[in-house]
Amino acid sequence: MxxxxxxxxxxxxxxxxxxxxxxxxxxxxxxxxxxxxxxxxxxxxxxxxxxxxxxxxxxxxxxxxxxxxxxxxxxxxxxxxxxxxxxxxxxxxxxxxxxxxxxxxxxxxxxxxxxxxxxxxxxxxxxxxxxxxxxxxxxxxxxxxxxxxxxxxxxxxxxxxxxxxxxxxxxxxxxxxxxxxxxxxxxxxxxxxxxxxxxxxxxxxxxxxxxxxxxxxxxxxxxxxxxxxxxxxxxxxxxxxxxxxxxxxxxxxxEGMDNRYKRHCDMARYVQDWAKKNFSLFAEPGYESVTVTCINNTKKISVADLNTELGKRGFAISNGYGKLKEETFRIAHMGDLTLDEIKELINNISEILKI
Ligand SMILES: Cc1ncc(COP(=O)(O)O)c(C=O)c1O
Structure with missing residues (x-):
């Protein structure tokens, strides 16, 4: 799949x-x-x-x-x-x-x-x-x-x-x-x-x-x-x-560049609101990216297990980069993805983590 x-x-x-x-x-x-x-x-x-x-x-x-x-x-x-x-x-x-x-x-x-x-x-x-x-x-x-x-x-x-x-x-x-x-x-x-x-x-x-x-x-x-x-x-x-x-x-x-930018801002806000509610953001407040969110793994979840479960459902997210591998995980909201697709991903993550 x-x-x-x-x-x-x-x-x-x-x-x-x-x-x-x-x-x-x-x-x-x-x-x-x-x-x-x-x-x-x-x-x-x-x-x-x-x-x-x-x-x-x-x-x-x-x-x-x-x-x-x-x-x-x-x-x-x-x-x-x-x-x-x-x-x-x-x-x-x-x-x-x-x-x-x-x-x-x-x-x-x-x-x-x-x-x-x-x-x-x-x-x-x-x-x-x-x-x-x-x-x-x-x-x-x-x-x-x-x-x-x-x-x-x-x-x-x-x-x-x-x-x-x-x-x-x-x-x-x-x-x-x-x-x-x-x-x-x-x-x-x-x-x-x-x-x-x-x-x-x-x-x-x-x-x-x-x-x-x-x-x-x-x-x-x-x-x-x-x-x-x-x-x-x-x-x-x-x-x-x-x-x-x-x-x-x-x-x-x-699509139009302004619509494209707005779509990215909407996706970022959705992921970041969810991340702040359930974890916390790695980025210094006020300097958050609009294309990728890096999330502190405050619940000490196994990102590898989460990704395995997500994989069975047809999604892939990313673990932390380099030295942040275990401490953070990343969700990208860039390219042609839509807010509905982001919502679907977040619903699946929430379901798997029971949060
Ligand atoms: C901010 C940034 N700069 C540079 C690179 C390197 O780009 P490439 O892998 O296309 O050489 C990356 C790749 O992820 C990146 O995210």
Whole structure:
């Protein structure tokens, strides 16, 4: 039996989107691919209301975390860390041989604008990394207030990971002045894994031109140059996933971005109200994610047993991430899931736990 996915990626993919992948293949140097790909970029540009350069990479989101560092940092970067993925970005920056300082917070806490401002006042950084939705902890930092601080430092690149939020949570990329906004297909886009989407500002592209060691696959300048000349990707893309993306963008447009955001807020509120009544939330109050809720296992339930029982009923949720494995569990409410599906899941959990 298929288990409907309420895990924070990959998320549930609807049958018509899965079916789109079985469209017969075209060559990635054919005109038909140029039409498909430039159409996708246009649809993304319209939906995200951005003037940035958009690229769809055949890779997972981590590749663009590395790409953002490789393209926007020669030496000094500040990484805000408060969970597994924000820590990963710091690690990537160090592995790319950059001087990577960190603002290190306990998991569950959110970085605040004043913390970033204090660091920016004390040292000249080229970039700041912020994970807009920390999937491991269910924390959503105040990206709008952080953006206000970043605007005082226009030479500092604002690198934002929206892997588990873009298309589910409202991120006004241009208004916030984000220089590299990156995401993966298998989260709020509700697509299979395999594509990473990057929205890159003019400023970031200019900066990249000055940075050495950008490499090849993730070189933003080379990718843009190829797109401008050919309307294609420099290397062979996952064409079948592009079919799925193209169809999904039409469906997202038909739903309407505001409706999509509202649906996510409604689902988050429902799960969080239930979690607060029966357990407690891991996220610092006021900083709760709208796409994934991380719940303190205050009743000391066996999450593995719960998931086994849920599995028999056709649902899957997630245990805590890494060191939080036993202490928390996570329910994702992102992608194409509906409030009714969330209610059905919660009713089943309540029934199994007899709460
Ligand atoms: C916030 C966040 N950033 C980055 C990643 C890494 O993305 P990917 O697995 O697509 O490389 C994830 C994956 O779960 C994530 O949740």
């Amino acid at each position: 298929h288990k409907k996915l309420f895990i924070p990626g990959p998320t549930e993919v609807r049958q018509d989107i899965l079916d789109a992948q079985s469209t017969p293949l075209i060559g990635h140097r054919m005109k038909a691919f140029t039409e498909l790909y430039t159409g996708i970029i246009k649809k993304l540009t319209d939906l995200l209301e951005t003037k940035g350069f958009i690229t769809v990479l055949t890779a997972s989101g981590t590749a663009l975390m590395e790409g953002a560092i490789r393209n926007c940092v020669s030496n000094d970067v500040l990484c805000c860390t408060y969970g597994a993925f924000s820590e990963r970005w710091h690690k990537i920056a160090k592995q790319c041989d950059k001087n990577a300082d960190a603002i290190t917070l306990d998991w569950g806490k959110s970085v605040k604008p004043e913390m970033i401002e204090e660091k920016l006042k004390s040292k000249k950084y080229e970039a700041v990394t912020v994970v807009q939705n920390e999937t491991s902890t269910g924390v959503r930092p105040p990206i709008e207030a952080i953006a206000e601080v970043m605007k005082k430092y226009p030479d500092v690149m604002f690198l934002v990971d929206t892997v588990s939020s873009l298309m589910g949570d409202k991120v006004e990329i241009d208004k916030l002045g984000i220089d590299v906004c990156l995401t993966s297909s298998q989260k709020a886009f509700a697509l299979p894994p395999g594509l990473a989407v990057g929205i890159i500002s003019e400023k970031a592209l200019k900066k990249a031109e000055t940075v050495k060691g950008r490499g090849h696959y993730l070189d933003f300048v080379g990718i843009k140059d190829y797109f401008d000349k050919k309307g294609q990707t420099p290397s062979t893309p996952a064409i079948t996933l592009m079919y799925a993306l193209d169809k999904q963008l039409d469906k997202i447009k038909a």
